[in-house]
C-alpha cells in the first residue's frame with residue numbers, strides 16, 4: 177500500500193538577499209508565487225494550505241502556469257521539502273524523476289551510469305545489473321556504452337537516462353516535465369516503456385504541459401494556481417477548466433485509440 181497525505185501544508189522560501197524596501201507591498205504576480213513581506217526577510221510563498229490525500233492507483237496530472245507551485249509540490253511529496261507549516265506523510269518508496277541528467281556522472285561509462293542512476297532511484301545494484309542488457313538495447317547506443325558519458329551528445333544522454341528511468345519498479349513515481357525535451361521519434365519509442373512504468377508503479381504524480389502525455393498516463397488532475405490547489409478532480413474536467421476548452425476534443429485518433437484502454441491500477445477503466 178502506498179499513500180501520500182498532506183494537511184494544511186505551506187512552503188515558504190526566505191529570500192535573504194532581496195531588497196526588502198522595493199518589496200514593501202505584498203506582490204501577487206500572474207506567474208509565480210506570492211511574495212510576502214510581513215516578516216523582516218521577504219518570503220516567496222510557494223505553497224499555501226495544501227490538503228491532499230492520494231492512494232494506490234492514483235495517477236495525477238499536475239497542471240498550472242509557470243511558478244504556480246508544481247515543482248515545489250512534487251518536492252514536498254517526495255519529502256525533499258518539509259512543509260514550513262502543516263504536515264505531510266508519505267508511505268512508500270518514492271522515485272523522483274525531476275531531471276533526467278541528475279545522478280549521471282560524465283567521467284564513468286554508460287554501463288556504470290546505468291547502475292549508479294538506478295541506485296539513485298532506489299533500485300539495488302543486482303536489480304540494475306539484470307536490466308542492463310535491455311536498457312542497452314533500448315538506448316541503441318552500442319559500443320558507446322563502454323565510453324565515458326562525456327563523449328555522448330545530449331540526445332544520447334537522454335536516451336540512456338530514459339532507458340534507466342523506465343526500467344525501475346517504483347512504488348510512488350513523481351515525474352517533472354523534463355522528459356518532454358526528448359526528440360519526438362525517440363519519445364514515441366519510449367511511449368510503451370513509459371506506459372508500462374506507470375502501470376508498474378503504485379502511484380503517479382506527473383507535472384507536465386503536454387496534454388497528450390497527461391491524458392495517456394493520468395486519471396485525475398490537480399490545477400495549481402499561485403501556490404494553492406485551485407481544483408482537484410477528474411482529468412477531463414480539470415484540464416477543460418484550466419485550458420478553457422476540452423483537450424480531449426483535439427486529440428489525434430491514434431491517441432484516442434490508445435487511451436480507450438486507459439491505465440488504472442484498480443482496473444475500473446475510469447479516465448475522465
Ligand SMILES: Nc1ncnc2c1ncn2[C@@H]1O[C@H](COP(=O)(O)OP(=O)(O)OP(=O)(O)O)[C@@H](O)[C@H]1O
Pocket residue numbers: 189207208209210220221222240241242243244245246247248249400
Ligand atoms: N529554491 C527556491 N528559492 C526561492 N523561490 C523558489 C524556489 N523554488 C521555487 N521558488 C518560487 O516558488 C514559486 C513556485 O515555483 P515552482 O518551481 O514550484 O513553480 P512551477 O509551477 O513548477 O513552475 P514552472 O511551470 O515554471 O516550472 C515561484 O514563485 C518560484 O519563484
